[in-house]
Amino acid sequence: MRIFILLGFALSLLLGGCATVLDDHTGVKQNGSVVDYLYPNSKESPSLRPGLTTLHPPVRVGIAFVPVNAGTAALSENDRTQLLERVKASFTGYAYIDSIQIVPSQYLREKGGFENLEQAARLFNVDLMALVSYDQVQFNDTSRLSLLYWSIVGAYVIKGNRYDVHTMVDCAVFDVHSHQLLFRAPGTSQVKGSATLVGFGEEARNGRRAGFDQAVADLLPRLHTELDTFRERVRTDAHYQIEPQAGRGGGAFDLWELLLALGLVAVTKRTRAR
Amino acid sequence: MRLTATVALLCAVLWAVPGASAALALLRTEILSAPWQLLTAHFVHYSTVHALIDSAVLVLCTALAERAFGCGPTTVLILLGGVLLSLGALWLLPFMQEYRGASALATLLGVTVALRTAQQAPSRRPCIALLGLLLLATLLRDAWPQAHRPSSLPDGVFVAWPVHALAIALGMAATRFLPTRKIDITR
Numbered sequence: 003m004r005i006f007i008l009l010g011f012a013l014s015l016l017l018g019g020c021a022t023v024l025d026d027h028t029g030v031k032q033n034g035s036v037v038d039y040l041y042p043n044s045k046e047s048p049s050l051r052p053g054l055t056t057l058h059p060p061v062r063v064g065i066a067f068v069p070v071n072a073g074t075a076a077l078s079e080n081d082r083t084q085l086l087e088r089v090k091a092s093f094t095g096y097a098y099i100d101s102i103q104i105v106p107s108q109y110l111r112e113k114g115g116f117e118n119l120e121q122a123a124r125l126f127n128v129d130l131m132a133l134v135s136y137d138q139v140q141f142n143d144t145s146r147l148s149l150l151y152w153s154i155v156g157a158y159v160i161k162g163n164r165y166d167v168h169t170m171v172d173c174a175v176f177d178v179h180s181h182q183l184l185f186r187a188p189g190t191s192q193v194k195g196s197a198t199l200v201g202f203g204e205e206a207r208n209g210r211r212a213g214f215d216q217a218v219a220d221l222l223p224r225l226h227t228e229l230d231t232f233r234e235r236v237r238t239d240a241h242y243q244i245e246p247q248a249g250r251g252g253g254a255f256d257l258w259e260l261l262l263a264l265g266l267v268a269v270t271k272r273t274r275a276r
Numbered sequence: 277m278r279l280t281a282t283v284a285l286l287c288a289v290l291w292a293v294p295g296a297s298a299a300l301a302l303l304r305t306e307i308l309s310a311p312w313q314l315l316t317a318h319f320v321h322y323s324t325v326h327a328l329i330d331s332a333v334l335v336l337c338t339a340l341a342e343r344a345f346g347c348g349p350t351t352v353l354i355l356l357g358g359v360l361l362s363l364g365a366l367w368l369l370p371f372m373q374e375y376r377g378a379s380a381l382a383t384l385l386g387v388t389v390a391l392r393t394a395q396q397a398p399s400r401r402p403c404i405a406l407l408g409l410l411l412l413a414t415l416l417r418d419a420w421p422q423a424h425r426p427s428s429l430p431d432g433v434f435v436a437w438p439v440h441a442l443a444i445a446l447g448m449a450a451t452r453f454l455p456t457r458k459i460d461i462t463r
Contacts, residue, residue, distance in 0.1 A: 060430075098430060251369055251436035252322055253377030254429045255329045262410055263333045266386055269403045270340055270393050 029165075030140040030210070032077075034068040036133050036174050042113030055182045056243045057129075057236065060100035060250070063175075064128035065090055068135045069112040079107060081211060085218050089134060089173060092222045096229060103128060116181050123178040130184065132175045138213060140206060141166040145196065157199040165206045167193040169213035171221050185232040189221025279347045280339040283319075283354070287331035287378065290320050297321060302362050302375040314362040315355065318381040326377065326428040334378040337385035344392050345454045350385070353450060357384045361443055368438040375436060380443040383411075387447025388454060396456075415440055 067082050077085070086104045093102045109122045119131055148162030156162070174186040193213045197205030236242040290296045302317030303310075318334075321327035341350045361380045365372065394404040418437035429435065 249371070249373035250322075250433045251365070251372040251375050251439075252326065252429055252433045253318075253330070253375070253379035253381075253383075253439055254326055254433075254435050255333050255379045255382070256414075256428060257329065259379070259411075259414060260329055260333055262407060262414070263336045263382070263386060265403075265407050265410075266390055267336060267340065269400055269407065270344070270389060 029142050030206070031138070032070065032210075033137040034070045034135050035137075036068055036135045036172070039068040039110070039113060039133070039135075040115055040119065040176075042115050053180065053241075054243050055177055055180045055184075055241060056245055057177065058245050059098035061098065061130050062100050062128040063093055063102045063130045063132055064105045064123060064126050065093070065102060065132045065134065066105035066110055066122070067107055068133050069107060069110050069114065077211075077214065081214070082107060085214060086134065088218055088222065089132065089225070092225050093132070093229070096233075098233065101128075105131075119176070120178055129178060130175055131178055132173055134171060134173050136169065136171045136214070136217070138167065138169045138210060140210060141168075142202075142206070148199070151199050158201075159198060161196040161198050163199055163202045164196045165194070165202075165209050167191075167206075167209045167213040169193070169210075169217040171214065171217040173221060173225055185228045187221055187224040187228040189217040189219070189224060191216035191220055277339060277342060279342050279350055279354075280335060283338045284331070284335045286319050287327065287334065290316075291324070291327040291331070297376065302365065304366060304373050307366070315358045317362055317375050318358045318378050320376050321378070322376055322433055323428065323430050326430070329428045330378040330382065334382040334385070337382045337389065340389040341385045344389050349454050353385065353388065353454070354381065357381060357443075357446060357450065360446060361439055364442040364446075365436060365439045368442065369436060372436065375439070377436070380436070380439040383440050383443035384447045384450070386411075387444050388451045391448065391451040392454065392456070395451075411444070415444070 065086050067077075067086065083104060083106075090102045090104060093099055103126050105122050105126055105128075109125060111118055114121075119133075123129070123131055143164045143166070145162050145164055147160050150156035150160045151162060169191045171189045172186060173189075175184045176182065177184055191213050193209045193216065195205060195209045236244060290300065297320040300313060300316035300320045302313045307313060321330055338350065338354070341353065345353070358381055361384065362375065365375050365380075369375075390404050390407060394401045415437055418435045418440070
């Protein structure tokens, strides 16, 4: 009897050890930083570039994820494209935006700087680049239920592992010509969940994906607000100059001409009354 | 007022149908393959405000012209004037790739109505002259390099004021050829 108890104790220790090995307590961190991309190997802050930023609406906008730092896990290209499509949708419907193009990750290289940004902008024929950066941290913990993993079956049915995913997504829009940051909008999310020992990897991956989804959903309304604010700012801020592209013309009336037309109606009516 | 109702309906439908404005605008590169753009460009607009204000003035001026000249001559004036204005826009503004807006056509109609009124009712000439001066003032305002862009136009679109000037000239010329209609004072 004593031998069975000892064997059981040893087995539980063994499985506990397995659970500890399988469970990544360090968590997962993945990020892509705008600063790392645009200012590689820079030990000093980027110098201020006072001057006039000239915009030629309707502008052509490119959207891209900043390249991921080496050694960190990243979203798949498919996931990136889906998220960028949602960001792209938020840029549509503005008269001062002509076209929006998604720039695939392959066209931006890690720590490429503004030189690489200009290359991609020329390639895709865009005036502005919206760079989407992100920072995601996943914390992993085990709950008391993980004790039941010793039963082997428990590793399949008991959700003893927990994850907590914090995501921050940031969309920064740059004028490619002047290198000027025009505006930015952040989005954040926190996703919590639990999983069995066996299914933890997949569940955590889904959690990280959901973290991105929710962060982008949080980003979009802020991006709309920033777009509207920026539109008003360029009209009043002396650092911005708007030069319409010569290509689009319109015969346009204002309320003043509407009053003139009403004046003409009044004049002709009086004529008839005489 | 059949023509006025048709113009109003046309402006409303083209504004409401998604994609119609882009498809029917005057595009320099497509003018040979889609010559109807010479006319349809005057009934499509860049924005809702642009469509509302321009269409309102066009409908008003069409109603006045239809009363003054009749349905047939006004229809000819709109069709012929629209095409001539578009051709003039392409010639006067060689850098312009796209054109939309009813204002030039409305100006053409308004000028013919004003001149005909001045011919028929001399006592109204001072008022007509004042309206003409105000119209010229708006033209100069639009032509001024630092002019404030009309709020109805979205960013990135310039006012094609030479087309308005052409509309005034065409309106002055067209008045000579338009028939005189007996005015019904009971209406």
